[in-house]
Amino acid sequence: MPIFAAVDIGANSCRLKIAALETHRLRVIHEDREVTRLGGTVFSSGILDPQAIDATVKVLRRFHKATQTFHADQVKVVATSALRDAQNAASFVEWVRSVTGWRVEVISGLEEGRLIHLGVLSRGHISASRLMLVDLGGGSCEVTVSVDGQIRSMISLPLGAVRLTQEFLPDDPPKKKQLERMQEFIAEEISRLRGRMRKGDVQMTIATSGTAAALAGIAAGREDVEHGKAVTVPRAALNRITSKLSKLSLEQRKKLPGLGPRRAEIIIAGAFVYRELIERIGLPGFRYSALGLRDGLLAQMAAEYDRRASIHRRIESERIAALRETAAKYAVQMSTAEHVQDLALQLFHELRQVHRLPPDYREWISAAAVLSDAGSFINRTGRHRHTYYLIANSEIFGYSTEQRRVIAAIARYLGKTRPSTTDRPIRSVPLSQRSLIPRAVVLLRMARALDQGRRGAVKRVKARVNDGTVLIKLETKRGGAELESWSLSKEAAYFREVFGRDLAPPPS
Numbered sequence: 001m002p003i004f005a006a007v008d009i010g011a012n013s014c015r016l017k018i019a020a021l022e023t024h025r026l027r028v029i030h031e032d033r034e035v036t037r038l039g040g041t042v043f044s045s046g047i048l049d050p051q052a053i054d055a056t057v058k059v060l061r062r063f064h065k066a067t068q069t070f071h072a073d074q075v076k077v078v079a080t081s082a083l084r085d086a087q088n089a090a091s092f093v094e095w096v097r098s099v100t101g102w103r104v105e106v107i108s109g110l111e112e113g114r115l116i117h118l119g120v121l122s123r124g125h126i127s128a129s130r131l132m133l134v135d136l137g138g139g140s141c142e143v144t145v146s147v148d149g150q151i152r153s154m155i156s157l158p159l160g161a162v163r164l165t166q167e168f169l170p171d172d173p174p175k176k177k178q179l180e181r182m183q184e185f186i187a188e189e190i191s192r193l194r195g196r197m198r199k200g201d202v203q204m205t206i207a208t209s210g211t212a213a214a215l216a217g218i219a220a221g222r223e224d225v226e227h228g229k230a231v232t233v234p235r236a237a238l239n240r241i242t243s244k245l246s247k248l249s250l251e252q253r254k255k256l257p258g259l260g261p262r263r264a265e266i267i268i269a270g271a272f273v274y275r276e277l278i279e280r281i282g283l284p285g286f287r288y289s290a291l292g293l294r295d296g297l298l299a300q301m302a303a304e305y306d307r308r309a310s311i312h313r314r315i316e317s318e319r320i321a322a323l324r325e326t327a328a329k330y331a332v333q334m335s336t337a338e339h340v341q342d343l344a345l346q347l348f349h350e351l352r353q354v355h356r357l358p359p360d361y362r363e364w365i366s367a368a369a370v371l372s373d374a375g376s377f378i379n380r381t382g383r384h385r386h387t388y389y390l391i392a393n394s395e396i397f398g399y400s401t402e403q404r405r406v407i408a409a410i411a412r413y414l415g416k417t418r419p420s421t422t423d424r425p426i427r428s429v430p431l432s433q434r435s436l437i438p439r440a441v442v443l444l445r446m447a448r449a450l451d452q453g454r455r456g457a458v459k460r461v462k463a464r465v466n467d468g469t470v471l472i473k474l475e476t477k478r479g480g481a482e483l484e485s486w487s488l489s490k491e492a493a494y495f496r497e498v499f500g501r502d503l504a505p506p507p508s
Helices: 050-068 080-087 089-100 109-123 160-166 176-193 209-220 235-245 250-254 268-280 291-303 310-329 334-349 360-371 384-392 401-412 437-450 481-487 492-499
Strands: 004-008 014-023 025-035 074-079 103-106 130-136 143-146 150-159 204-208 230-232 284-290 457-466 471-478 502-503
Touching: 004 291, 014 050, 014 291, 025 050, 025 291, 025 471, 050 089, 074 080, 074 089, 074 150, 074 291, 074 401, 080 089, 080 103, 089 103, 103 401, 109 130, 109 143, 109 150, 109 291, 109 310, 130 209, 130 268, 143 230, 150 176, 150 310, 160 176, 160 268, 176 268, 204 209, 209 230, 209 235, 209 268, 209 284, 230 235, 235 268, 235 284, 268 284, 310 334, 310 360, 334 360, 334 437, 360 384, 360 401, 384 401, 401 437, 437 481, 437 492, 471 481, 471 492, 492 502
Parallel strands: 004 074, 074 103, 130 204, 204 284, 471 502
Antiparallel strands: 004 014, 014 025, 130 143, 143 150, 230 284, 457 471
């Protein structure tokens, strides 16, 4: 029974969730959270405050101990808007690594939104087919429109509750002019959504994270909504709550049922964001969900571990759609790309006792095959370098930054250059992957060679390992594949260098 742990380092708070995978389903066995305000100074100075760093690292030490107590097999740690904006983010990441051994991944706003969408849909029981998901954190607000379980639109807005409070609300209670300025700013940012959706596009609005939980708690008059049943906050109730909060002092806000003392400091800004969002898009209100980013991380880990889990099919579908969208963006000829992809997958299967790559590489080689010619969009000269840059720096839903770098490195070496441990693309991937990249490169180079004429001459590839030689047999279309066989023979030297075996191409 594998145990997974997800850690979310936010601008306002740090959260931990640990779950066990039982019969293809996740069962939560431990949760923890604490407000640390890591983003407290970032949005004004661009620097993480040393005291906030110290407080956050102490919490992460506690989380680390919990993951050991529960014998977590895999831990995924991500950071969001505070570290996206902080100039000294690298120092914080290194400090965490030295203390816990964890590698913190600073994810983009869009990846944050994707994981929240995945978390809500993986465990939520939702009847509506057209959803808007809103996650308002300390530094940003992610808004996602989902149709039939697939993301249709997503945007990350700089409307975090900590960010807005620091920028616009220096007084307590805030003055009328301060509220008006903040409201104008929020309205301007939300106007970016209006071209992406109409009133009828959304059947249900689901809100996640602490601010939504606090507003739902105030509306319900109780404090346990984060762990209880979903609470719906109608538009009229949200308007009343927002108006009331804006007139109360901090001490008065702290006494409201459902509102914690630290959340009370930033709740006014958060309430205004939700009110403006609901009003300007013409929505009836929102439903709070306790699911969110951590649940998305857990679902992703479970899907990668258990390929029979239903969530694996969802992620796979999401990745296929993202690859197609990226390929279209860079004018990749899909018929050619898909043929190279098919050949690469055949080679991965036929040569599995030779390459001995982990199962994940099947998908990464497949993705590299689809996008291997993306660099030509910039310039045919140096296209392989351009391909690396585009893959490594594009937002491709379903793939983490680390995974995109592996995919990009595989696609980088399809010309004259060979992978070297001193190359930046190789140094950018985890140490555990560096020795595996050349093996994947060989397979993709072979697949590209077998489509040399770009006419789909090779339909099927078979391989037989015979002592120190690998024999290749091709099933071809009428007319044969002489050009492709010749091109494959040119890969024999590098094949032997990587695998220590002779490659015997098919007879011409």
